[in-house]
Amino acid sequence: MAVCIAVIAKENYPLYIRSIPAEQELKFHYTVHTSLDVVDEKVSAMGKALVDQRELYLGLLYPTEDYKVSLLSRLGIPCVKSMFPNQLHRYGYVTNSKVKFVMVVDSSNTALRDNEIRSMFRKLHNSYTDVMCNPFYNPGDRIHSRAFDNMVTSMMVQVC
Amino acid sequence: MPAMADETLFQLLHTQVVAAAYGAGRGSGDEGLRAGLTVLEGMGFRVGQGLAERLPQGALAFREELDTIKFLCRDLWGAVFGKQTDNLRTNHQGTYILQDNNFPFLTQMAWGQQYLEEAPKFLAFTCGLLRGTLSSLGIESSVTASVTSLPACKFQVVIQKA
Secondary structure, three states, X not given: OEEEEEEEOOOOOEEEEEEOOHHHHHHHHXXXXXXXXXXXXXXXXXXXXXXXXXXXXXXXXXXXXXXXXXXXXXXXXXXXXXXXXXXXXXXXXXXXXXXXXXXXXXXXOOOOOHXXXXXXXXXXXXXXXXXXXXXXXXXXXXXXXXXXXXHHXXXXXXXX | OHHHHHHHHHHHHXXXXXXXXXXXOOOOHHHHHHHHHHHHXXXXXXXXXXXXXXXXXXXXXXXXXXXXXXXXXXXXXXXXXXOOOOEEEEOOOOEEXXXXXXXXXXXXXXXXXXXXXXXXXXXXXXXXXXXXHHHHOOOOEEEEEEEEEEOEEEEEEEEOOO
């Protein structure tokens, strides 16, 4: 189940961040913030690699203490996963306008398949695109759209 | 096919947008002209930002600046005007000239020199569109347009080096 979803602007400030349960909010803010370094590193690494098609989806991000990390790069470098109970996985995704999505997922119940994570990010991207095209939204503001909220809620609950 | 009417609808709407920007007595004199152009360019900028999110279908394929400009010439022009630009020139120092010999907003106006002074009003929105899309994709630029003979026009994109 997705426990935290964050949308980070190009300049690395949050446009939208939501987590459940609410008490752990500060911890998730910190988690997402540290993930940004990893995202930047991956993006710049992709820039140097001579691949024809660079993926927007970055895969599982870096591991620290009680988080499990595995790198799923386009070149098929194998991932090393260590299984700890109550593992929190962090996934990243970058759009063409350098807006980053970070998702923290609790995999204690079911191991979420890569495809499911990708489809969640695709839904996020589509909703973000809709927010961008909303004439009442100024790029760079925090996202207040109720439609976006509802979509995120459905992702946080459904994956349980 | 319903999709074929899209370009016509957009052209008609654009014509009215230009008229509205200069309507209500705003358009008199040089001041009014500049104000109108700024309004139109600003509109194009915001639209460009939204388009930059929607258009690139998938991967971060823009490894260099030139790829992004080519994307503008092919995909953006294709989505908005239903055709591609006819010519792209660059001096490899950050200046690009996109040439369109049959610019859709100008084809209905005249062929040749007639209405040359009015032409810039109909190009401002597109300048903003280009600038907005580039800005959203991470490239700051300044875009100007020039017409010598309708309906051919050139858009000059100058990339701002940090």
